[in-house]
Amino acid sequence: MPEATRRTDLADLVSSRMKELDLSYRTLAGRTIDPDDPDNGPQWTRSTLENLVKGLRVKPPTPQKIRGLAAGLSLPVRLIQDAVRAQFFGIDSVRVGEEGLDEDALIMLRHYETLSAEDRLKLRKIAEDWSRMTAPSGD
Known part of the structure; x- marks a missing residue:
C-alpha cells in the first residue's frame, strides 16, 4: 500500500x-x-x-x-x-460566517480538500445555518 x-x-x-x-x-x-x-x-x-x-x-x-x-x-x-x-x-478546518469574528462556525473534517466544490458549498451552508440557529439572540 x-x-x-x-x-x-x-x-x-x-x-x-x-x-x-x-x-x-x-x-x-x-x-x-x-x-x-x-x-x-x-x-x-x-x-x-x-x-x-x-x-x-x-x-x-x-x-x-x-x-x-x-x-x-x-x-x-x-x-x-x-x-x-x-x-x-489530517483534519481540515474550514471557518464560515463573518470574517474575523470569534463566533465563526468551524467545520473540521478529514479530506475536505477531496470534496467537490458543490459538496464544500453544501457543508459551508449547513454550518452557516447551524451557526445562526445556535447564536444567542440579541434580546
Whole structure:
C-alpha cells in the first residue's frame, strides 16, 4: 500500500512567516513564549523548529507550544491550531460566517480538500445555518 502524502501545513506556515518577519530559527525559538505562562520560558527549541520546517518528524505540539508559536510568529492562535490539525491529524478546518469574528462556525473534517466544490458549498451552508440557529439572540 502506498504511503499517504504527509501534510506540511504547519511547516509551510512557519517557514513563510519566518521569511516575512526575517527571523532565524534561534530568534524565533526565543520568541515562542506562551502568553498564558510566560514564566515557563520559550516553548520551542531551534532544532525542533528547524526539523519541523525541513520536514523531519516532530511530535505534535502541546497547547502551550501552540500558543508560544503563535506569539513567536505574531499570528492568531487559531491559525496555528488549524495548521497543526491539518499536518498532524489530517483534519481540515474550514471557518464560515463573518470574517474575523470569534463566533465563526468551524467545520473540521478529514479530506475536505477531496470534496467537490458543490459538496464544500453544501457543508459551508449547513454550518452557516447551524451557526445562526445556535447564536444567542440579541434580546
